[in-house]
Amino acid sequence: MLSELRITGLGVILDAVIEPAAGFTAVTGETGAGKTMVVTALGLAGGGRADVARVRTGAERAVVESRWEVPPGPAGEPILGAVAAAGGSVDDDGSVICVRTVSAEGRSRAHVGGRSVPLSVLTEITEPLLAVHGQSEAISLLRPAAQRDVLDAFAGAGVPLERYRSLRTQWQSCVADLADRTHRARERAEREQVLRMGLAEIDTLGPRPGEDVALVATVRRLENTDAVRSAAQGALSALSFSMEAGQDAPNVSALLAEARRDLAGSGDPDLTRWDTTLAEAAAAVNEVGSELSAYLDGLDADPAALETALTRQSALRALGRRFGADADAILAWADDARRELERLDSSEGTIAALRAEAERLAGEVTTAAKVLSRKRMVAAKKLGAAATAELEHLAMGRARIRVAVTAREAGSADPADLLVVDGTRLHAGPDGIDHVEVLLTAHQGAPELPLQRGASGGELSRVMLALEVVLAGADTVGTLVFDEVDAGVGGRAATEIGRRLAALAATHQVIVVTHLAQVAAFADAHFVVDAGDDGSVGSSSVSRVQDDRRVAELARMLGGTDTDSAIAHAADLLTAASH
Known part of the structure; x- marks a missing residue:
């Protein structure tokens, strides 16, 4: 999880530090105060695209420093391995510090564990730790590959997927060997002749070791x-x-x-x-x-x-x-040549045996692919239905989500991945024969479209929230960030959004930038971004509010006043959210 975020010279933020809670953290503030810059900073921390326009006017650079607590056990091993491979080091408390710098000239640099690294390394390390869901940020679940991975996790498809991959590797190796022996017969015959002549000379002389x-x-x-x-x-x-x-x-x-x-x-x-x-x-x-x-x-x-x-x-x-x-090297060459001759064998018997083996493996790959597809299809129906049910609580009651699992037909450019399944030529990729896509019907009578085309910015964030709630037990990303997830909603729907974010925080670290008191009331930690008179946000302008200060901030969000009725309403929200 993210234990500390320091932002310097980004947008209106001059210098700010946020220490989010392990559960649900809300970030609020007046419009234009800079709270959205927190989401921008997290996007940069995760390896997102750098926009030089985000560098604060007059600043030499924008710097985002994030401290991550790496999960223990097998989940954290790939991350620690990537840090070590990059030459970085882990702090004494086991955390990893990542730094992203964007200069006013547009140069972007990344550091992990005190070592300068390519941006791809920073992305590799933070991708399993952070997912940013916002209107202008890269949303991980919009990528078809990510949607397939999420469906597989929801379906518990790890074992059948690994079996399919193992069989596919064997099948492709056999097919490649067969193609090589068949299509390069002349070259192989010439090579075979060279090897046999060399072996004949060596055997005639009969050198002995040493x-x-x-x-x-x-x-x-x-x-x-x-x-x-x-x-x-x-x-x-x-x-x-x-x-x-x-x-x-x-x-x-x-x-x-x-x-x-x-x-x-x-x-x-x-x-x-x-x-x-x-x-x-x-x-x-x-x-x-x-x-x-x-x-x-x-x-x-x-x-x-x-x-x-x-x-x-x-x-x-x-x-x-x-x-x-020397004599030992000559004998070693002879041993290698005999092994190579075995691989070069292009006799009719060998070709026939390879064809039979390729057909057998293709049958096993087909079976494994169909098992994987059936598992995905069953899970897709459950996932779509559960996500649609969640949307009813998020002011999108007329919307419908469907997870489509379709077969990928083979193209002319991928003969090596061609697999015939029930008479249909399909592309057998490393992840199966399926194309997985999350589709949205915004309202009755609307066309069913992929997420990135079928939802507005605010709707998209709520769809992501619905999916995240459903996938909470399967999604391995530790920190989830939502920006404007409550755009265009209020009243009871806003309360339901807050309740669902709180439920999601039971299994993930959740950070939400919100303008709704009904959402912020459910947070475990509440930070307020308060710009100064000059519009800048200094180190003392981002603070965690508690008790009376938190009630006052919720009252401001409700009506912009500090009247007794607004204060009482804010207090009631906190009380209701805690039960």
């Missing part, structure tokens, strides 16, 4: 066989008696054996205790000697072996230039 690294070491060893043999032989001679005849020079093994004999013959415990250490050293020397002997025995000086290794290395490098930097 083979190129091992070949480098092998070639280096074979190219330096003589030097390597000399080094190994020299080390072996130094460690043990030479294997060559006629050489009996002392070596490490012999010297260690001699040292052990000398120490053992001394009979001194301080010397003989070193025998174990010398024995371990002798064992290590013998082990190294054995390894060197085995190495020398396996050392291949055959020039043919070097030639074979060099040839293999060259072949691997040639493959690497085409398929990967």
Whole structure:
């Protein structure tokens, strides 16, 4: 909900702060005092169109700062996620501050959580929080998509809608795959040939993981066989008696054996205790000697072996230039190529199987779409009847509301979304096969028209109120703003409007700009906008009125006087509204 609204330099408002109640807040004031600017400010806060003419004369900019308490749990997660994605931060109390600035030159800027963001981000964050219903403001329920969403929420169509979307995604993927295999057969065949030729070359050579690294070491060893043999032989001679005849020079093994004999013959415990250490050293020397002997025995000086290794290395490098930097990359390419070949299969059997799968999925999508449509149609009748009943209490007793659910016929431009349902070619969009529209008959004999064409500004606000009351349990928007919802009504109808706004405030935060005392009397919080002598509205000119001050404001709204009878009438209104 909206916990604070600060307005600076907007219209007649120089500087004002409003802290609306969690339930029903009324904003009143003399004509021209600036109360409608509160609605304009809320429209800007919600990402509405900026009108430079609204910037106060002489001011550099108009600034609207709104503080939002984000709903807890899953409902608030998308909002907090959008704030975080934009780089903004949440205040310590969990609220989010949004700022909209409109300069006198017409530049519009938005900030969320202390970070400058595109206007689209501000709209994304505030759209699930705020809906403004006014004569000159963007009204969310006028959009067909919003009307469909509201009907789905009223109908509880979440589960069938998700099933339809899931099946549609599978169906479209299958259809796209089939079209690709069918219409791009030549390209796919050429690609398939390239992949098979590459795999044939790789399979013929048969590279092994890490083979190129091992070949480098092998070639280096074979190219330096003589030097390597000399080094190994020299080390072996130094460690043990030479294997060559006629050489009996002392070596490490012999010297260690001699040292052990000398120490053992001394009979001194301080010397003989070193025998174990010398024995371990002798064992290590013998082990190294054995390894060197085995190495020398396996050392291949055959020039043919070097030639074979060099040839293999060259072949691997040639493959690497085409398929990967090393043996591992070549093998990875081969794995990817085999998987791609499976997808490229355009054989008659594969095409037939895909066609059968597409037909099966189309049948399931059709069934899911029809289930969704039936649910919508049943709910549409109930919603229309309930909204029409509400209009009887809002001085529109002759008006009728009907929620029309009609099938969307497919056009020539959307073959991918074409679905045949009961012999009719329909457009299967992501939200179903239905077009949902709220229609209004203003009075008996009048044509049935879409809301934006069939209602005047004041009537439109009352239609919105009727729908909001009916949809209170389904509408997830937290803050609802109404401007001139009571235009052209009075007496008992005005009281009924106030009562319905109060009922709506039980589940939503409701902010209403009104000129009727019968409506304002039902509010939980009452703010008065009072322009100064120069026509400006300063920080002290927007105030919350309570007790006697509120009674006096209601009396002014009733007749513009502060007589005892007007005061008594205003007090009676408050008493009646509280019961």
